[in-house]
Amino acid sequence: DADVTQTPRNRITKTGKRIMLECSQTKGHDRMYWYRQDPGLGLRLIYYSFDVKDINKGEISDGYSVSRQAQAKFSLSLESAIPNQTALYFCATSEAGTSGRPTLYEQYFGPGTRLTVT
């Protein structure tokens, strides 16, 4: 079984609809991330969470919200979807630690959710 799973894998929705993307992990990692990927723009960080009580905005958080329901679950919501939120969304996880444990910077990615907003 995959260590990081995302549901749904594909979703088509209409402008103005609320949608939730879910991420679950079995790696036991404390840190979780949501990215979006657009052609030619690479991956951009939307939100990240270093533990269940810690939620932080990334570089492109406007129009998105997140919920960390448990160590293993991190959900991304689009409250009112718009067409320019059409993208590939990735969840990732990494270990917690200090700068003395550099392996914490290795992130493990889910398979992605392809979202289309019409």
Added chain:
Amino acid sequence: AQSVTQLDSQVPVFEEAPVELRCNYSSSVSVYLFWYVQYPNQGLQLLLKYLSGSTLVKGINGFEAEFNKSQTSFHLRKPSVHISDTAEYFCAVSGRGGSEKLVFGKGTKLTVNP
């Protein structure tokens, strides 16, 4: 803050030819460096990483990269590519603090032709 520039958005090569994918970074602090690969319709997986020590690092599938601090570069190389190496490759950087995040480049699409 850190930033990453991948100098080529697309690199076409023939099978069994060598390839170099270029990555330059900018940072005011010491960094960790990574290359990730994304095969078609899949998520990203780690190819290799530089944390400390030897500046030449070897990764999976015969790839290697060299960290050059003076030129702030971390170029990825493979001496002989296969069709199966066709993928998008992302360079990423993180500062060495305890709560630093990864910053990704925009990606280089490598296409290996027969």
